[in-house]
Amino acid sequence: MIRVLIAEDQHVIRSALVALLSLEDDLEVVAETGTGADVVSKALVFTPDIAVLDIDMPEVDGLTAAAELAVKLPACRALMLTGNGKPGHLRRALAAKVGGFVLKTAPPDELIAAIRKVAAGERVLDPSLAVTAWDLADDPLTPREKDVLRLAADGAEATDIAKELHLSAGTVRNNLTAIVAKLNARGRTDAVRIAREAGWI
Amino acid sequence: MIRVLIAEDQHVIRSALVALLSLEDDLEVVAETGTGADVVSKALVFTPDIAVLDIDMPEVDGLTAAAELAVKLPACRALMLTGNGKPGHLRRALAAKVGGFVLKTAPPDELIAAIRKVAAGERVLDPSLAVTAWDLADDPLTPREKDVLRLAADGAEATDIAKELHLSAGTVRNNLTAIVAKLNARGRTDAVRIAREAGWI
Numbered sequence: 001m002i003r004v005l006i007a008e009d010q011h012v013i014r015s016a017l018v019a020l021l022s023l024e025d026d027l028e029v030v031a032e033t034g035t036g037a038d039v040v041s042k043a044l045v046f047t048p049d050i051a052v053l054d055i056d057m058p059e060v061d062g063l064t065a066a067a068e069l070a071v072k073l074p075a076c077r078a079l080m081l082t083g084n085g086k087p088g089h090l091r092r093a094l095a096a097k098v099g100g101f102v103l104k105t106a107p108p109d110e111l112i113a114a115i116r117k118v119a120a121g122e123r124v125l126d127p128s129l130a131v132t133a134w135d136l137a138d139d140p141l142t143p144r145e146k147d148v149l150r151l152a153a154d155g156a157e158a159t160d161i162a163k164e165l166h167l168s169a170g171t172v173r174n175n176l177t178a179i180v181a182k183l184n185a186r187g188r189t190d191a192v193r194i195a196r197e198a199g200w201i
Numbered sequence: 202m203i204r205v206l207i208a209e210d211q212h213v214i215r216s217a218l219v220a221l222l223s224l225e226d227d228l229e230v231v232a233e234t235g236t237g238a239d240v241v242s243k244a245l246v247f248t249p250d251i252a253v254l255d256i257d258m259p260e261v262d263g264l265t266a267a268a269e270l271a272v273k274l275p276a277c278r279a280l281m282l283t284g285n286g287k288p289g290h291l292r293r294a295l296a297a298k299v300g301g302f303v304l305k306t307a308p309p310d311e312l313i314a315a316i317r318k319v320a321a322g323e324r325v326l327d328p329s330l331a332v333t334a335w336d337l338a339d340d341p342l343t344p345r346e347k348d349v350l351r352l353a354a355d356g357a358e359a360t361d362i363a364k365e366l367h368l369s370a371g372t373v374r375n376n377l378t379a380i381v382a383k384l385n386a387r388g389r390t391d392a393v394r395i396a397r398e399a400g401w402i
Contacts, residue, residue: 090335094338123332123336124332125331125332125334125335127328127329128328128331130326130328130330130331130334131324131325131326133326133331133337133338134295134302134324134326134334136334136335136338137334137335137337137340138295
C-alpha cells in the first residue's frame with residue numbers, strides 16, 4: 001500500500017484527486033491540506049510514502065514545502081503536480097530533490113503511474129517538459145555568477161553585490177562582464193532576462 | 202524550402218529517410234552521406250539549413266560532426282537522430298549546441314515536425330528523454346571536478362592528474378574526496394560509475 005499526502009489549495013480539485021487516487025487498490029490517501037504550511041507537520045503525523053504537492057498555494061508554496069520535507073522527513077518523496085512547467089519552478093524542484101514533476105494536463109493514468117514510480121524511488125518528469133529540462137542542463141553560469149546575477153536582478157550595484165558576497169568590486173564587475181558575454185546578452189538587464197527565462201537564476 | 206543534409210551509415214535507412222522527407226513539400230534533401238567524416242565538407246558545398254545526423258557512424262561519429270559543423274558552418278543547425286538516448290550522448294549533444302535530439306522510435310510526423318522547428322531556430326528534445334535531461338541538469342560537479350574525475354576514470358593516479366591539470370597533488374586529492382562525498386559514492390570507482398551513468402563526465 002502506498003500512503004499518499006495531497007496538498008492542493010483548490011478544494012474541488014483536491015477532493016477530485018482524493019477520489020481519483022482512492023479508486024486504485026494500492027494507493028491510500030492518508031492526509032490532505034490546502035496549504036504548503038501544513039505539509040511537513042501532517043507528514044510527520046501521518047507518515048505518507050509520497051506527498052503530491054501543488055506549487056501555487058497560499059502562505060507556503062509547494063516547492064518550499066518539498067524542500068522542507070526533504071530535510072525533515074526524507075523517507076517521504078515529493079511529486080509536484082502543477083498547472084504549468086515554468087523553468088524556474090523546475091529548477092527549484094531539482095534543487096529540492098523532488099522525485100517527480102507532472103503537469104495537471106497529463107492524463108490521470110500518467111499521474112497514477114508517476115505516483116507509483118516515485119514511491120518506488122524512480123524519477124519522473126512530464127514528457128512535455130523535456131526541452132525545458134534540456135535548457136536547464138545547458139546552464140553556463142557558475143554558482144558564483146548566479147549569486148552575482150541574482151543580486152544584480154534585485155537592482156543591486158556592483159559595490160553592494162561585492163559587500164554582500166564578500167568579494168572585491170572589481171571581481172564582481174569581472175563576473176558581470178563574463179555573464180553578459182556567456183549569455184550573449186546586450187547588457188546586464190538583458191542577461192537577467194535571458195537567465196530568468198531559462199530558469200538559471 | 203528547408204534544405205536538408207542526411208548522414209546515416211545504414212544505406213537502407215538513409216534511403217528511406219530521403220524518401221520520407223521528400224514527400225514533404227517544404228523539405229528538400231540536398232546532400233546525403235554515410236559517415237560523419239563527410240558532413241562538414243558536404244555542408245560547405247550544398248549549404249543545407251539543417252543536418253540530420255545519426256550518432257553511431259564509421260570514422261567520425263555524428264556528435265563529432267555536429268560539433269565541427271557548429272564551428273565551420275553555424276548557419277546549418279544539427280538534429281541528432283539516433284537509436285538510443287544515452288545520457289553521455291545527450292551531454293555531448295548539449296555541448297555541441299545541437300538544435301534537436303530525436304529517437305528513431307519517434308513517429309515519422311514527429312521527426313518532420315522536429316526538422317521544421319529546428320530549422321526555425323527552436324530546440325527539440327524527444328519527450329521520452331525528459332528524465333535523462335533532468336538528470337543532466339542535476340549535475341553537482343564543477344568543471345574542475347569533472348576534469349579530475351575523467352582522468353581518474355582513465356586510471357590516472359592523483360599525482361598524474363595533478364601534473365596533467367597543473368594542480369598540486371593535495372588539491373587533486375581534495376577534489377576526489379569532494380566528488381565522492383557529493384555523489385554519495387562508496388569510493389572513486391563508484392563515483393566514476395555514478396557520474397558516467399548520469400552523463401556528467
